[in-house]
Amino acid sequence: MSTVSQPLVVPRQALASLARDYAELTKLRVTTLVVMTAWCGYYFGSLRSGVSSLSGNLFHALLGIGLVSGGTAALNEVMEHEIDGQMRRTALRPLPSGRMSLWHGAITGSLMMFGGALYLGLVLNPLTGWLSLLTAFVYLAAYTPLKKIHPICTLVGAFPGAMPGVLGWTAVRGRLEWEALVMFAIVFFWQFPHFFSIAWLYREDYAAGQIQMLPVVEPEGRSTALRIILYSVALIPVSMVPTFLGMAGSIYMFGAVVLGLILLCFGLRLACLHLPVNAPRSKQRARQLLQATVIYLPLLFVLMMLNPGIIVK
Numbered sequence: 001m002s003t004v005s006q007p008l009v010v011p012r013q014a015l016a017s018l019a020r021d022y023a024e025l026t027k028l029r030v031t032t033l034v035v036m037t038a039w040c041g042y043y044f045g046s047l048r049s050g051v052s053s054l055s056g057n058l059f060h061a062l063l064g065i066g067l068v069s070g071g072t073a074a075l076n077e078v079m080e081h082e083i084d085g086q087m088r089r090t091a092l093r094p095l096p097s098g099r100m101s102l103w104h105g106a107i108t109g110s111l112m113m114f115g116g117a118l119y120l121g122l123v124l125n126p127l128t129g130w131l132s133l134l135t136a137f138v139y140l141a142a143y144t145p146l147k148k149i150h151p152i153c154t155l156v157g158a159f160p161g162a163m164p165g166v167l168g169w170t171a172v173r174g175r176l177e178w179e180a181l182v183m184f185a186i187v188f189f190w191q192f193p194h195f196f197s198i199a200w201l202y203r204e205d206y207a208a209g210q211i212q213m214l215p216v217v218e219p220e221g222r223s224t225a226l227r228i229i230l231y232s233v234a235l236i237p238v239s240m241v242p243t244f245l246g247m248a249g250s251i252y253m254f255g256a257v258v259l260g261l262i263l264l265c266f267g268l269r270l271a272c273l274h275l276p277v278n279a280p281r282s283k284q285r286a287r288q289l290l291q292a293t294v295i296y297l298p299l300l301f302v303l304m305m306l307n308p309g310i311i312v313k
Helices: 002-025 028-049 056-079 081-086 102-123 126-146 153-161 164-173 178-201 203-208 222-244 250-271 280-306
Strands: none
Touching (some): 002 102, 028 056, 028 164, 028 178, 028 280, 056 081, 056 102, 056 164, 102 126, 126 164, 153 178, 164 178, 178 203, 178 222, 178 250, 178 280, 222 250, 222 280, 250 280
16 A cells, blocks of 8 residues: 555655745745735726726736746846855755756746746736846846945845836836836835845844845944934835825825834834844844834735825826
């Protein structure tokens, strides 16, 4: 009986392991957040156009954007496989651990990235296809190599990181408009407390991989804390702009201010410690800030969608 069942068990285990490797290669959790943000952009673009937000094009938009995002993540891991192998939290990824070859990762990433951009361009509109490809190019050709050179990499990486909502918008509208740029600005400013808290929390890992994040080059934490506060403060008025543009109502604006102040409080709690990055207590506060940023963005966009404004065509 066991000899009959064994061949059935092994392939299932192998497939499950391969699926996990692909999920890590394409950074599934990050890609899921990208797709969710793109969906928000699509939703508001559909309101502007007066079309159903659940039309067939939504599937095409999210599929294409997801493919480009996952493919870009895979190529990023190909480019950084040696660095990943030096950092504890990434050493078990499929490429540095040797479970997947570099060629496998590179071919998979290239097919997903270029295929997704082509799909968006042909099925939806050329602007979305080209913008998705430009986003991937900036991420891979500018942000990724800069991580080994200078802390400005965080600023550069915030540009492609803020594009998903814009891509969702152009997938419906076929052009760039102020509403799309506002969604871009919200995600742009949000990324700084989010990524600085990650860099604070994993400072030793980044140092081991020679990644020039700000907490690595300035271990006292003062510059990082200052930037967290400044960008968190700037995020509050930026998050209010959708109400003035007719994208969201007054309930949203009130909620955006409350969420922004809560996020700012978490940043101030970290900054007011006046402790270096490697202090255990500061890392605890950095983790709490990271958790706050992860909760903030989905809540903000859900609130925006639940309390839409009147967008004049």
